[in-house]
Each structure stands twice: as C-alpha cells, then as structure tokens.
Amino acid sequence: MNRFYQPDIAKTLTLSEDESRHAVKVLRLAEGDPIEVVDGQGMCYIVRITLAHPKRCSVEVVEATAAPNYWGHRIVLAVAPTKHMDRLEWAVEKCTEMGIDRFIPLHGHNSERTTLKTERLVRVMVAAMKQSLGACLPQCDEMTSVMQVIKTPFDGQRFIAYCDAMLPREQRKSLAREFKPGTDVQVLIGPEGDFSPHEVEAALAAGFIPVTLGESRLRTETAAVMACATIHTVDQMK
Secondary structure (H helix, E strand, O other): OOEEEOOOHHHHOEOOHHHHHHHHHHOOOOOOOEEEEEOEEOEEEEEEEEEOOOOOOEEEEEEEEEOOOOOOOOEEEEEOOOOOHHHHHHHHHHHHHHOOOEEEEEEOOOOOOOOOOOHHHHHHHHHHHHHOOOOEOOEEOOOEEHHHHHHOOOOOEEEEEOOOOOOOOOOOEEHHHHOOOOOOEEEEEOOOOOOOHHHHHHHHHOOOEEEEOOOOOOOHHHHHHHHHHHHHHHHHOO
C-alpha cells in the first residue's frame, strides 16, 4: 500500500499539494483507493480517497494505529555538515532509515560549512521515513555550535568521536562496548578537520565519553552512519 506523509491528517483529512500531486497525477490513484498516511508523530492511518484532486486530495480515515519507534529510547546525532551537501543528505537518509530521533547540524572551529538550510534535509528525512515504513519523523535542528550542544543538558549517555592524531587518543573507548542498550544516547561527529582540542576538552569536562568507531579513518558522513548502525546493533544484541 502506498504511504504518504501529512502531519495534521487526522484534522484536515487532506493531503498536501505535493502529496496530492504524487497520489493523483503520478500514481493515478482514484476515489475509493486505500492508502497509508503517517503523521510523523507515531500514528499511521489507513484512509480511503474521497476526492482525487491533484492539489487537495481528500480522504476518510478507515483505521488509526499507533506506530512508535521500535527502539524505545532517544538517539541523537550531532554531525558537522560536509562541504558537499549530497554527502550529508546521504548520511541523513541512511540514519533516518535505520532510526534516529534527532539530528543536530554542528558548527565548530574546523567546520567546512557555517550556514545550512535544513528544508532539504527535512525532505530527505520524510522520504526516508516513508521508504523505511516509519511513522516518526526525526527532529532536525538548525545549525548549532559545538559548544552550545556540549553545554546543553542531556539525560543519557553522551559520546564524542574523533580520530585526529594530535588529540589525546589513548583515552578513547569503543562505542560498541561503551553504549548501554536501551539508553538515551547522543553522539557528536566532527568535520573532516575533526574537533579542535578546545572542543574535545570542553566535551570531556562536560561528561562526554571519548570514543572510536574502529581502526579506519572515516569520512564525516560515514562516521555518522557507523555510529547509528553501532547503536542499533548493540540494541539488538541485548
């Protein structure tokens, strides 16, 4: 069954113009056809099309089902955006498919990007949520400084991953071994130039656990996906 996204579907009973166009013009759905609509807040609706209009497709609800995230705890990734947006979008897509609750674009001392329009990232998240049959849309923050994220309280495990040879490396631990299954978790991933020594020191002073994601030196977007995959793998082994 085709899946669509409409955050206020229970109230409006109408798809957005983009989703209406996709349903009526692209998929050629008609009155009476059933579809699935998720609201991004953990509800999935089976609805029937009552008006197949390409700009305002109307529906009636047949069934409503709660569909919360299956992992049962918060997963927050804070990642420094890459210079090329397609690489960041790929990481966001894959992490959304695997499952995250919040994505924070980081701006730090060595960042390759100082500004970021999040609209495109949200569209990528919506598509990935639908593709992976999810019903919860991750929160996507505006660009936030590394120091602000470090200073903001978080009730759960907090990790900072880095690989710069000039930074203290002997204290790093394996994320796979340190993460406690089922625990709210936040992971910081730096830019290609890595975190600055000051940022790492501030994170450690705030209680972040320094971690490694393996022996290989990973690109920023690969590290983000690796961190997300590691958390879900450890969760499944509990």
